[in-house]
Amino acid sequence: LLVAHVIFAGKSGLDIELSSLYLPFLVLIVLVGILIAALTQVNLPAIASAEKKEGEVLEKSVWSFSHLALGVVAIFMYVGVEVAVGNNINLYAKSLDYKDPALLATIYWGLMLVGRLCGSFLSGISAQMQLTATSVLAGLCVLVGMLTNNPYILIGAGLFHSIMWGAIFALAIDKLGK
Template sequence: MDSKRNYFLVPMIVIGIMFFAIGFALGINSYLIPLLKNSLHVSSGESYLILAATFSAFLIFGYPASLVIGKIGYKNTMMLSFLMFATGFYLFIPSAKSESLPLFLLASFVSGMGNAFLQASVNPYITILGPMESAAKRISFMGIANKLAWPVAPLFLALIIGKSVEDVQLQDINIPFYMIIGVFLLLGVLSYFSPLPEVKAVGEDEESAAECAYAANKTSIWQFPHLLLGVLALFLYVGVETVSLGTLVDYAESIGLPNAELYAWIAPAGMVIGYICGIIFIPKYISQANALLICSILAIFGSFMVVFTPADISIWFILFMALGCSLMWPALWPLAMTDLGRFTKAGSSLLVIAIVGGAIIPTAYGFLKDAIGPQQAYWLCVPCFLYILFYALKGHKVR
């Protein structure tokens, strides 16, 4: 019994640390957006290109990452991703010295490449580590680690630099980034020596192929409509989640709230509440599909309230958007990956590619903000959440 418990517990702890690292790396962007806008005197749309650069790496490296995993395994790919992270973070230092937006975008892209390889490793790994029907519960644990890290990044930078974001100079980021580089290199060493077992989904190899009858006669990943509809749902979800997490500091500053970086915790708090609910209720009381349905409705409500309430109050309703987003990722992955059999790695690579939604939708928000104002730009989230509602009701059932 103890050995079986350790088989799951140790990988859960190690993968949880990696999910925290993913959230921390992405949370850095929420600090850089207002910093670059103020220091380089660029528009909101141009400053949000930092997110576009980070997430565009998923489009390019999502599929190659799955090939690398097939060659060297999950654990070695995780180690490789941390080396990529460290390289990207190092590039931020000469970018600050030269005060160059293109160099910042390059640094974010390299960091995003590390994120793409790590996400391609840890998400399918935690999904297939145990039974598929309880995958959302495991991913909810990971989500808590991930989303708590988002506000830690801007708060860490503010603490080490010792200034409010509107007073920071670009060269002030050098010391904290050297510290971050060191931590991520240590995480690479941890991943290499960690006792992570290699895992496979049902039907992924020839010995268990007969256990997945739906995939047995398929010849292409494009023959799984529930997966393809799920890819679009994940694309939209990552985009609107990144809007809720990544715009808080900028939105607070835009509407004149003091100490804007302190508002970075609102969305992560909502998501952690949702993840705790997922841990408690899935799958014992509600299914993964019903969790997605409830969360879609909450997110639609939050989006409307952000747009229609007074600006200084509206920022708090982003918590409801984030609460709605909380169980979307844990539910979408297992719903989309069910019955893929030997196409599991290819399917997970498509889902990783869909994370590019975090590049496109937040950037669209930035340019909408320039055109119609920061509050009205949140209208962008409504149709995205409506499609996710459709996937919860019908899309995941299509075979």
């Protein structure tokens, strides 16, 4: 929001013209080009333990682990829900005649960041327990938020939802080995 405010000098979304987007996108393209050029020049060391040794036969394909395949599907669905709620919370708030629906989206994404931070401190709790608890709590937030027409409760799901990511990832890669 701060960057958009600086780039567009505080104009509202309705006042921005297509021609005013050329310069910011051109700057973004140049910055990404510089980043790509810099990254191609970095010599990263080879990780010896991750490489297949000559004559070594790996037991299974990585996709033969059902928990990994399910983890990929779960993360795909997780991202879909994360983005769908984040993009539509303001429309839901508008339909309920809330004064500042954009604030709800900002709080939702902020709670997503707080949840990721909280998730990093929960490493002592098993991933299964984290996923179960956060799924139930996020589901309750969605249910209560919809039944009471209160989007503030609905955005609470963002907090619990973001904690799920680490648990899903940990469960997906568990016992993969080499």
